[in-house]
Amino acid sequence: MTTTPNRRADELTLLHHGGKGLIEGPRYDSRLGLVFSDARRGGVYALDDHGDVSVLWPHRRGIGGIALHAAGGMVVSGRNLAYRDAGGGDTVVLVEQSPEQGLAGFNDLTVDSRGRVYVGSVAEVAVDGRADDPDRKAGCLYLIGTDGTAEVVADDIQLSNGVGLSPDGGTLYMSDSARGHVLCWDVDADSGRLSARRVFHSLTAGLPDGLAVDEHGHVWVTAARAGQVLELTPDGVLVSTIEVPSPMVTSVVFGGEDLTRLFIVTGAESPEDPHDALILSLELSVRGMQVPRAETPTRVGP
Template identity: 35%
Template sequence: MARPTPQRAELWADCRCSLAESPRWDDRTNQLLWVDLDAGDLWKARTDRTAPPDGGPVRVQFDRPTSVAVPRMDGGLLTAGPGGFVWTDRDGRPGRTVDLPEDWSVMRMNDGACDPAGRLLCGSTSREAGAGPGRLYQLDGDGRVRVLLDGLGMSNGIAWSPTGDTVYHVDSLAHEVAAHDYDVDGGALGDRRRFLVLEEDFGMPDGLTVDAEGFLWVAVWGAGRVLRCAPDGEVVSHVDVPARYVTACAFGGDSLSDLYITTARRPSTGRPPRAEPAAGGVFRCAPGTSGLPLSRFDG
């Protein structure tokens, strides 16, 4: 059977972030949230607007680099950055903190997401390759932390199957997406298996999401595309993005039927911004399927 014709995502928010990451749709506010990791900015824009959003996206400045901003059950956000985890209100004002045992001179926090029970899983990575091993942390609503994985090259995207019994996790430097059995009740990782491995000259897997049919959508850094993978790991289609450094993706909108894709434009990528004027923006397409509801942090 022939594969479907690739779709092409169109620019939705021309925010020109250095490193846009961690998109997620908040159904309480009807907004897409994402961060500019290096700048420490949270961006918000309503998804019921045409491209670009009417009035443009709103930027909230944090006081530190921020890799993840997850809506909380009780309101506000949980963020990850140098030092560990910080509870904030929706305007970025900090509250409770949980410190992590990392050498922040060489390490930083990276992508993360909440499991169906409301725990945050979020990884660390070295600022320069080989500076230190990455870890995958789990944070409970009461502030308890445990390390689920150690010795990672670059802990990155994470998402769960529709039933919650499988978690998918990216190690970008290994060019690999792994699948683990997952105990939602206890939060424990089970057996591991390789799900997807990309050739080094193709690009690195980065952020990912899962649709309602159980298919994975994997952003590929360096390839300008998002792959759609069947539950058995077969790549069945893809979305082309007019920016080479694709970082992550998430479903949003009232019916969760739009796919939003974040990208990077920072000079360290070696790709001059003038060659890709929309790089660092958020792109959107309607892939013909829908996503799963957001899991909020239970704390």
């Protein structure tokens, strides 16, 4: 196994220009292409191989994570965690926000091999850079079962972001953007519960955001505000860097026919940011892990 050489920004292919949006939550589907959200301006979209963009879920803002569903449609985060079918029918709320706990909603997410969803909650007060305010309410990591039950499996996460699982499902990774590091836990295969929390990697520049995992267990994590994607070994060692032509790089996902194409998404940090939201791609010599489809409930009631 070899690591990826460092790559320059001019080696990336520009696929889409998103203006002053904030592109998040990328997922790849062989039929739809690249599925993504615009957290600032709202909506979920699909970018096909011809560069055409279609609307899959209009208007909804604040979506930081997307899971394609085994029954069709998708699960998305935001003010709550919700499912909607591919036909655009009624929205099924899986987990609601909890204002009494100081939680405003949900951010990034992933799915395990059993179709269960791990999703991070976010606190009401916005995080300012790396500041670790002791009075700020921290978020949690929830596990949503295929029967719709929701369980907190980790807490004290200041600003939850990218979530991913190792190829064998035995390790879960999660970015805590406010504290500047990627965490990891051991995963119990049957219950999905977590143990042995530890710091996997601490960033020296930027804030850890979205992430993806390849077939060798390397973790590809975005460094928001630093314009980089970092390749980390299963031991958390930095082995290569991809330079991105926009500082607010928010997430990555592997896609393409053989999962060797890394899609990189960025955003304008504010409407006044001189940098625009972009979707870029880079061909790699390593295959990525396909995120499984969610199997959470698609309707309310018996």
